[in-house]
Amino acid sequence: MNEGGNHHEEEHQQAADAGPRVRRAHPPGGALMGGRPAHREAPERDTRSLRPARDSLSGARDLHRATGPPRLTGPEREADHDAPRWRIVGPGDPTRTAQPTQPRRGPRRRMADPVNATDTFRAARDFLLKHRSDQEAATAGFPRPALDHFNWALDWFDVIAAGNERTALWIVEEDGSEERFSYAEMARRSNQAARWLREQGVRRGDRIVLMLGNRVELWEILLAAMKLGAVVIPATTLLGTADIRDRVERGNARHLVVSPDVAPRLGDLGGEVTRICVGAAPEGWRRYEDARRGGEHSPDVTPDVTPGFTSEFTPDAPTKASDTLLLYFTSGTTAKPKLVEHTHVSYPVGHLSTMYWIGIQPGDVHLNISSPGWAKHAWSSVFAPWNAEATILVYNYARFDAAALLAQMARCGVTTFCAPPTVWRMLIQSDLGELRGSRGSLREVCGAGEPLNPEVIEQVRRAWGLTIRDGYGQTETTAQIGNGPGQPVKPGSMGRPLPGYAVKLLDPVTGAESDEGEICLALADAPLGLMVGYRDDEALDDEVKRGGYYHTGDVASRDADGYITYVGRSDDVFKASDYRISPFELESVLIEHPAVAEAAVVPSPDPLRLAVPKAFIALAKDHEPTAETALSILKYARDHLAPYKRVRRLAFAALPKTISGKIRRVDLRKQEAEARKDPEARPEGEFRYEDFPELRQ
Template sequence: MVTSGTPDSAGTSGTSGSPGTSGSPGTEAFRAARDLLLAHREDHDTAYERFRWPRPAEFNWALDWFDVIARDNERTALWIVEADGAERRWSYAELSRRSDQVANWLRGRGVRAGDPLLLMLGNQLELWETILAAMKLRAVLIPATPLLGPADLADRIDRGAVRHVVAGAGDVDKFADVPGDYTRIAVGGAAAGDGWLAYAEAYREPAGFTPDGPTGADEPLLRYFTSGTTARAKLVEHTHTSYPAGHLSTMYWIGLRPGDVHLNVSSPGWAKHAWSSVFAPWNAEATVFVYNYARFDAPALLAELDRCGVTSFCAPPTVWRMLIQADLSRLRTPPEIVVGAGEPLNPEVIEQVRAAWGVTIRDGYGQTETTAQIGNPPGQRVKPGSMGRPLPGYPVVLIDPLTGEPGDDGEVCLDLSRRPAALMTGYHGDPELTATVMAGGYYHTGDLAARDADGYLSYVGRTDDVFKASDYRVSPFELESVLLEHEAVAEAAVVPSPDPVRLAVPKAYVVLASGWAPTEETARAIFAYSRRRLAPYLRIRRLEFADLPKTISGKIRRTELRAAERDKHGAADARPPGEYREDQLS
């Protein structure tokens, strides 16, 4: 189904009139799996039972899927709206031709199959062109956010054994002191000079691309540096199957349909951008929509959602929490599809969006190491606080961290005897870590969850975030969800604070909503709310108003907050400056 007002809405799925209906055996295997999920979009049980991952021996998504559906297809594949109001659209056919030109030019610059290519661009046309072109060449993409500095880039180029760099002209100076024998390609600006080649020269190449040879489905395609919430960033390796075909699960969770206009709030360089701004929408033959702002502006974003007829919207919890502080009722036609990912959604956010738009934000769970593993797909009952059920193709098992036995509470794991095609091959250059997370016949996510009688899973927390207080197990997420229901709280992170009697007590670091001051009166109000909503052993006992340390991708670094608590308290129980305590304010 395509909503009225959606641009370029002619055509539906590959089985009912898609522009491209032929291709390789890999194309047909992919199409069959994709179409089964579309046919059972709102029937999770049937989709889960009948879905099988496409596992062709050879597969190149850019050639065997994108180019096939792009033949004579003038529907919009990519639509970018700039903050100043300028906008451009590119059709499937146009992106196919342009990526051919870029692939031909990159090949002339020495890019070969297996070469690691670091791609550091913002939300701009050249990003999507280069992704497709590199896939056609069988190069190995290493996406990088433009927020990286020289030290991070040096680490990525060294550990990633980078042979080629494609970066924006505004970022070329960052590479001045980054050693390595790598081709330098600049996008935009004066570009050429000082050893940098001008990307714009690619458009002089002829369209029409002939691959050097077949693409093995298990050849490496992507190496992602994780955001590093607890340690040095890991280097996750995916293949030509695991991410392109793997994101059939993501397409299903979101509920994307041919002709949808999908806006995903995510920055290039991180896995979530590939999830929802490349593979999932183009798997569905939808439009990738980008609102390319430099500074987040909730009213402006809502206005573009309305003006452009966005039908599907995905955003991380941080963005949803900022949006609900704006006037959601301004939208005349809210998106039909709304999902959240990155971190668990809090029930208060879900309820406010439902009240304003009449739709329910559906949570989902996955990792850089996988695609969407667990989620609430369309048409299913959404249980408050649950991230849903295992998605088609994912054999999820909960393993007790102490006994190693499966049960209804434990670490989220994947049964390797039914290994999902979407699972990474491992951590590049780190066989020991790979062996650790694949131990015992399971892939270990490091996340804890609980399963109810209906098979719904609720997120408990990271294995290293859950802590003991007075011998009770405390899930920070549970407490944070309650805090976020208070009108004064914009963001919150709960960590253990050393205590001589209880071993540890829950302490909240709080970012205040607009209009609230970091005063004793505000702290007293939050403590009182905590007492009313939480059991005595779960209450917030200490509180501090502060900005939250985050990774470059926006995830809260609770490991820094835990370390700060140990440093502040040590063996003494003296109250550090800026900390409020419940027993002193009640």
């Protein structure tokens, strides 16, 4: 998937944050039975402890109902209204199969007359589950929810969490320790967090910069902020002082929630910013551990009996569906990071398309490799799996180890898996057979970050009998285009438009619809998952929304069957000898060479051809930047590319990147243009096609 999130190895290193945690350890080899985790019986609970949560949930829903029933637009075929509810067979057992059940709310209702926001959302979700292997039917008949008021944490998560002891979040550490949290427990924890944050002064509309690693507090605080009606600004823990200051100032943040390793980098932010630390808090910081007040993981504590502990929460008002929920800073591949605004509908509801693309079903165990702070983490480690009522699995590690990851996937019974190309390329260098046949649970595999080259896809298919399905989206949207489950996959193609998205390819010169052009979305019938806009850049917002369309800036082609293939960023595509060149196509060939770890292709000014392709190469381990290596790479490219696409110049270099790991080709283009001001000049270390007579043979 080509999207605005992350795909660099540095981002995938999900080191555990500091701070006290209670862990349930699995001794190596001692906690497994027949290849699956030993089942642990949950202790009996006094059901009275659940009543306050249910009472507060009822009150929250009453507030949302007060504005009248929401609407649902879209086709009203009676067959679609009978889409089944889903139940999970076996509490917390990811190896069992989700089974459809009949609706639990009395007689059948037409989807145009739902009772509340929850039913509206559920009807749309269940429709996609029903048509999970028929992308044409799912896209053509998707009943788009039209919601006036909606709070995903209250109207969806708390509803499915009521009395639900199935695992919602499963965090596994590199040392073998782990934590599991049920849906009911996450609802209670987030209620408690919301009450405490309210006591700290967090109010509806306040903006919170959230900088945490993969720990339970990340998810519970996100849910709590939603319930409060606050606005979350996710940020990676890799940010430096200047970047943090930029996010606080441009995001107009009033509150900052960070882990102990981040706190020393903050310096003097000035202003009235509430500083909260999750873990060992520096002097002057508020301690998030006070929110627990002897919470349910502590010894000798009983919820609703221990003084100060309560799982009740009542919202102060209904949440408008159009209220701002998230502000995301993009990775800034061409300029400073853009500030993307999403609402309580655009991301939570919009990610029904992402759920559909990945193929997540109720009861699944879903593993996504991405780091908090980037949009892909919210896509695939929050909304898509919990929309489906699945388990989110997190594996924290300090340094990527393919064998260790495969072992955990087998042990935990992962059913759906999404990873960026960097991870897939490292996985195929290990023994993929370590996963094959371990539990037979893995059903869907997806690629995210940028399109995968065919060699990787084929190696995984041979080893696992599964095809990595590609897709496309951005920080500004949810998943727009994808190869859905059970659909024929064309090599190199991103797939077809996903439910809720009507994709147009517009010629960048004429603006007319074409078989090749910029990927655009009509604003007259804007998709649910489309951003509100760029919060602090009105000129840029007007630019990307010109002519009645949202312009993604990405160029693609569409074949006769409707499959869309990524060409490149509109500002990356260039002409050489009047031929249109897609850097991605050339880079996909180059990275197949064993000496190439990463590649970036840009136009190099040429007096005869106007421009020629130049490749900047980051070498793989144990390869040297010699003329012999350059010859081998250029020869491989010659043998696998059309003559007009041949790489004519090559340099070995460290590639400039954004903090999220995306290559900044704009820097390479500027560097190359500057180096060519003297047409006779030759940059140091550059190899040229004509340097090697053997290439002409």
